[in-house]
Amino acid sequence: MATEFFNKGMARNIYYGGSFFFILLLLGLTFDTMLVLPERDNRHLITESVVEGKHLWEANNCVGCHSIMGEGAYYAPELMNVFDRYGNGDEEIFKGFMRGWMAAQPLNVPGRRQMPQFNLTDEQVDALSDFLIWTSRIKNNNWPPNIQG
Incomplete structure (x- = not known):
């Protein structure tokens, strides 16, 4: 009907x-x-160093283990908020942390996942740091929600 x-x-x-x-x-x-x-x-904050850091991120396949803005693999920690977690808002402290962290890899701790040694120069680590700092300043409605990555 x-x-x-x-x-x-x-x-x-x-x-x-x-x-x-x-x-x-x-x-x-x-x-x-x-x-x-x-x-x-924040495209006005993109510098040559940020662009170089992005190229390093892609060339070394960081997203193969890490996620950024919730995208990528979940094998290793989220890196969108790594500047907030380890830099406390200070770029020089964060760059020093990154230089030390990258130089110390792999940590060779039994039973833990290992980050490979990429043999990056200090300038390359600084560029990667600048990319992560720029990423942390994107207004993304507090995503990902977990500060610990």
Whole structure:
């Protein structure tokens, strides 16, 4: 009985009307994202050192073990908030920590996962540190939620 009130013309109108509505919604959300994104991603803080750090991050496949902003492997700690955890807001302290940490790898502690030695120079470690510092300043609504990584 209900099918006699629903015909092909109505189905066509629902299809086209719904498609038009959702295309407009998609365009509106895309436009809003493009307006808001520059305020949140801190692109004005990107330096050559940050770019070099990103290249080192990719070339050494850090995401193969670590995650950043919740993306990547979960074998090793999240690194989005590593500056907050070990630098306490001081870039020089953090860079010193990173130089020491990278030089000490692998730790050779039995029964623990080991980070390989990448033989990075101090300048490369500083660039990687700058990338992690820049990443920590992205406004990401407190994601990931666990400060411990």
